[in-house]
Amino acid sequence: MHVRRSVCPYDCPDACGLLVEVEDGLAVSVKGDPEHPHSRGSLCPKMNRYQDTVHSPRRLTVPLLRTGPKGSGRFEPATWPEAIDRIASRWRSLIADHGAQAILPYSYAGTMGLVQRNAGHPFFHRLGASRLDRTICTPAKGAGLEAVLGQTPCPHPTELRNCDLVVLWGINAVATNVHGLLEVREARRRGGKVWLVETYRTPTAAEADSTFLVRPGSDGALALGLMHVLERDGLLDRAFLDAHTQGFPELSREILPDYPPERVEALTGLPAAEVEAMARAYGAAKAPCIVIGGGLSRYGNGAMTVRTIACLPALVGAYDRPGGGCFGHTSTGGAFALGEVTREDLLPGPVRTVNMNRLGHALGELSGPRVMSLYVYHSNPAVVAPDQNAVLAGLAREDLFTVVHERFLTDTARYADIVLPATSSLEHSDLYKAYGSYCIQRARPALPPVGESRSNWEVFGLLAQAMGFQEPFFRQSADDLIDHLLGLPSPWRQGIDEAALAEGRAVEVAPPPGPRFRTPSGKVELLNPREPHPLPRFLPPHAEGEAPPFSLMTAPSLFGLNSSFCERDELRARRKGMRIRMAPGDAEARGLRDGDAVAAFNALGEVAFALEVSPAVPSGVLVAEGVWWLEFAPGTRSVNALTSQRLTDRGGGSTFYDNKVDIRKLG
Numbered sequence: 001m002h003v004r005r006s007v008c009p010y011d012c013p014d015a016c017g018l019l020v021e022v023e024d025g026l027a028v029s030v031k032g033d034p035e036h037p038h039s040r041g042s043l044c045p046k047m048n049r050y051q052d053t054v055h056s057p058r059r060l061t062v063p064l065l066r067t068g069p070k071g072s073g074r075f076e077p078a079t080w081p082e083a084i085d086r087i088a089s090r091w092r093s094l095i096a097d098h099g100a101q102a103i104l105p106y107s108y109a110g111t112m113g114l115v116q117r118n119a120g121h122p123f124f125h126r127l128g129a130s131r132l133d134r135t136i137c138t139p140a141k142g143a144g145l146e147a148v149l150g151q152t153p154c155p156h157p158t159e160l161r162n163c164d165l166v167v168l169w170g171i172n173a174v175a176t177n178v179h180g181l182l183e184v185r186e187a188r189r190r191g192g193k194v195w196l197v198e199t200y201r202t203p204t205a206a207e208a209d210s211t212f213l214v215r216p217g218s219d220g221a222l223a224l225g226l227m228h229v230l231e232r233d234g235l236l237d238r239a240f241l242d243a244h245t246q247g248f249p250e251l252s253r254e255i256l257p258d259y260p261p262e263r264v265e266a267l268t269g270l271p272a273a274e275v276e277a278m279a280r281a282y283g284a285a286k287a288p289c290i291v292i293g294g295g296l297s298r299y300g301n302g303a304m305t306v307r308t309i310a311c312l313p314a315l316v317g318a319y320d321r322p323g324g325g326c327f328g329h330t331s332t333g334g335a336f337a338l339g340e341v342t343r344e345d346l347l348p349g350p351v352r353t354v355n356m357n358r359l360g361h362a363l364g365e366l367s368g369p370r371v372m373s374l375y376v377y378h379s380n381p382a383v384v385a386p387d388q389n390a391v392l393a394g395l396a397r398e399d400l401f402t403v404v405h406e407r408f409l410t411d412t413a414r415y416a417d418i419v420l421p422a423t424s425s426l427e428h429s430d431l432y433k434a435y436g437s438y439c440i441q442r443a444r445p446a447l448p449p450v451g452e453s454r455s456n457w458e459v460f461g462l463l464a465q466a467m468g469f470q471e472p473f474f475r476q477s478a479d480d481l482i483d484h485l486l487g488l489p490s491p492w493r494q495g496i497d498e499a500a501l502a503e504g505r506a507v508e509v510a511p512p513p514g515p516r517f518r519t520p521s522g523k524v525e526l527l528n529p530r531e532p533h534p535l536p537r538f539l540p541p542h543a544e545g546e547a548p549p550f551s552l553m554t555a556p557s558l559f560g561l562n563s564s565f566c567e568r569d570e571l572r573a574r575r576k577g578m579r580i581r582m583a584p585g586d587a588e589a590r591g592l593r594d595g596d597a598v599a600a601f602n603a604l605g606e607v608a609f610a611l612e613v614s615p616a617v618p619s620g621v622l623v624a625e626g627v628w629w630l631e632f633a634p635g636t637r638s639v640n641a642l643t644s645q646r647l648t649d650r651g652g653g654s655t656f657y658d659n660k661v662d663i664r665k666l667g
């Protein structure tokens with residue numbers, strides 16, 4: 001038995017350090033690495049038995065060729081040379097008939113390592129394929145923060161300990177940021193207060209002193225109402241506003257008068273007296289910090305909402321206090337020259353870009369040229385992309401040549417013409433950075449590949465060879481590329497322990513020195529003249545005013561991560577089936593009871609659930625946590641048959657929480 005260091009590869013801010021016990025080439029246990037500066041030895045429930053994912057009997061071990069109808073999941077085994085030859089010859093013929101842009105890659109963050117995650121970029125750039133705008137997560141959050149703070153670095157997560165008020169705004173940290181939550185607990189232990197602002201009582205409410213529930217998509221109105229009261233009651237930090245902000249006189253004159261607490265109550269559902277009390281407590285705090293979640297931004301008004309909330313700390317000077325301000329996400333991108341992986345220079349010229357949130361549209365309606373081939377790697381769009389019915393109709397097209405590189409026979413893989421078995425993170429090399437801390441870490445394979453599985457990097461090397469690409473870049477190994485990246489200097493990595501990094505330990509980088517606020521004006525930009533709306537304001541979400549009566553929250557689960565971890569029996573069991581939660585009063589009004597088989601529906605589709613009547617959910621809201629593979633769904637569709645392809649106001653992001661549905665009893 002020996003122990004290897006590795007990193008959690010999933011799309012989570014923490015990038016936890018792992019210690020993997022290996023015996024006879026198999027992972028026998030996976031534990032947290034106590035030496036990891038951020039995760040400090042603990043893992044979330046999903047990763048505590050990662051060996052059960054890695055050695056799941058569901059793992060794909062050989063390439064597969066389709067033998068049945070698309071979606072049937074009927075395949076026969078093939079060799080790697082046979083599979084690669086088929087892909088290359090079909091692509092050559094498609095390129096001759098339709099041009100390379102008829103080929104569309106599709107990937108997101110099934111694995112977060114820089115090399116494996118981005119391994120397809122140089123290949124598809126060299127091919128001249130359509131580009132994918134990878135915006136399914138929180139680009140609107142980034143756009144909103146940048147509008148106010150530019151490139152100002154996020155505080156170190158340990159600074160949260162120093163806050164006397166932490167506002168968890170739109171973040172179910174128990175599910176999505178468990179190690180950031182340790183810092184929040186420490187702040188509370190030291191006497192600080194914790195608030196949660198949410199659309200329903202998530203499990204994170206148990207971590208908070210006060211929970212404030214607002215109508216979905218109305219958070220920006222609450223932020224404006226708080227600013228209104230802060231100004232009205234003389235709770236502003238005038239010295240900070242004068243010295244470090246741009247545009248407060250305009251904000252004060254043109255916007256804030258429109259958001260008195262009574263109007264904010266009408267917009268958010270939060271009683272005016274609570275808005276007043278929140279503002280007074282926030283204004284009185286010495287070092288308040290708002291932890292801004294991703295959920296806030298998955299609405300048609302998502303970027304404006306985040307931008308508005310990011311203005312709030314400036315009014316009380318919180319950005320100037322240790323621990324105060326707002327915590328969005330750490331951006332350690334500068335630590336490595338990512339362009340050396342993505343290789344934009346290989347593009348043959350301008351190519352079109354397809355937004356990943358509009359895959360259904362791209363497969364069904366896009367022309368010039370029509371998408372004739374889809375290559376999916378470490379993503380499962382058949383269930384995670386919005387508007388599932390449109391996506392599945394596209395995947396079912398007989399003239400669409402689909403290749404899926406995956407660890408499991410996912411719903412997307414079932415529609416593939418060719419399935420390629422993928423390595424897990426324990427079986428390949430990679431280089432990781434985090435977005436909830438400043439840690440970076442190198443991982444080497446802890447195990448040999450399961451079966452004949454191969455990494456993204458290896459498969460794109462094989463495809464490059466088969467397509468006749470001569471560039472030496474495609475012939476190097478993942479470790480060669482990692483060595484190259486680490487050989488390039490970066491001010492972020494100055495002074496780090498290079499030896500520790502080389503031997504696979506996590507080390508912390510730091511933002512290079514610079515001005516306090518890294519915006520064009522050098523100030524917090526309450527007014528940003530480069531934005532379509534120079535001042536923050538409340539924009540209604542897409543679904544406001546739509547007819548179905550219930551707002552649908554497609555929230556994260558504690559025991560899954562999007563569609564990842566559905567392969568694990570014990571984690572599925574802890575999720576207790578595919579349920580939709582409803583307020584007791586709403587259930588009674590509809591004659592529905594706990595445990596009823598119900599269907600939620602709207603103009604896009606209909607999805608079967610088991611009903612859970614829950615006091616955690618306010619009236620007018622329905623909550624469906626997690627994404628389920630169709631084989632485990634009570635009906636034929638999962639929750640994204642109810643979510644739309646509409647995009648956010650900035651950033652081209654997804655709007656998963658901005659949908660209305662109705663509900664009825666089945667049977």
Ligand code: SF4
Pocket residue numbers: 008009010012013014015016039043044045046047178179
């Ligand atoms: S908390 Fe996040 S990074 Fe850590 S083990 Fe869980 S999913 Fe992975």
